Amino acid sequence: MVMEAGLDEVARFLELADPPARPNARSARRVMAAVAWHLRTGGGWRALPDGFLPWRTVYGWFRRWVDKGLFAVLMRTLARRQRRCCGRRPTPRLAIIDTQSVKCIGVRGPRGYDAAKRVVGRKRVLMVDAEGHILAMTIVPANVQDCDTLSALDEGKPYWPSLRLGLFDSVFRAKRCEEWCNLHGMRRRVVEKDPDQKGFVVLERRWIV
Structure with a gap:
């Protein structure tokens, strides 16, 4: 139903x-x-x-x-509506950005090899709000370094001019990531792992993306 x-x-x-x-x-x-x-x-x-x-x-x-571009408009419309349902303002101020490499065959677009993940395929680049609603998404070959994927969000980010803070993991520590955030009017915050951390641990607010 x-x-x-x-x-x-x-x-x-x-x-x-x-x-x-x-x-x-x-x-x-x-x-x-x-x-x-x-x-x-x-x-x-x-x-x-x-x-x-x-x-x-x-x-x-x-x-x-x-x-x-109707599906992109639809996703933005739904994100605003769902934020209202969660009791939030329709325009977010916080974005959480991350990537995910997935396997795929060499059909309908380029692919590459992600040496860190040992994956041949493509890399999803996601920007979500504090509730996990998708604000922007794009796909690049898996061999593109995470720090270089942010420019692929240039088309989607301007639809959310209210964003003021971006949360990233430690692979986004490069200077060019900070420059990308500055260009789009956001501060960058890298959520670091605890120095004594052993194994996988869910990082503060990072788990949402």
């Missing part, structure tokens, strides 16, 4: 943001149902089961909405 309600809400947003030009156009609800299947299963577009719209129709609408 939650999934159905979520699809209905996303479909309404898309239809308002990008009204169909023809009265007989496929409904956004049916398109999003197929997109949800694709995201949930990881199956190829051509593998859409019977009962969904033709895969070319689904992929065409999906690419149209991506190119118009």
Whole structure:
């Protein structure tokens, strides 16, 4: 039921943001149902089961909405709404930034080798608020050093001009990370490990991202 309600809400947003030009156009609800299947299963577009719209129709609408930046607008809208639900102001002042390297095959974009994680694939770069709501996200090859991934957030950061403090782990100690924060009007704070720490320990507020 939650999934159905979520699809209905996303479909309404898309239809308002990008009204169909023809009265007989496929409904956004049916398109999003197929997109949800694709995201949930990881199956190829051509593998859409019977009962969904033709895969070319689904992929065409999906690419149209991506190119118009509607999913990015949707994520920012949801983040503001969820912050209100948590009793917070819609515009955050704190951001927590981190990366995650994941394995992938060499399809649909470049990949690289992360020697520290021993992963061949891509690196997700995430900026979230104090509640974990995604503020900006991008993907780079896994061989890009963490300190050099921040520039990939340049497109998403300006949508949150209220941000004043960024929390990072120790791999972001480089001077260029501080310069990136200064450029975007934020202070940088590196959350250091305890000198006596042994093994994995959840760091203050860092666990949220």
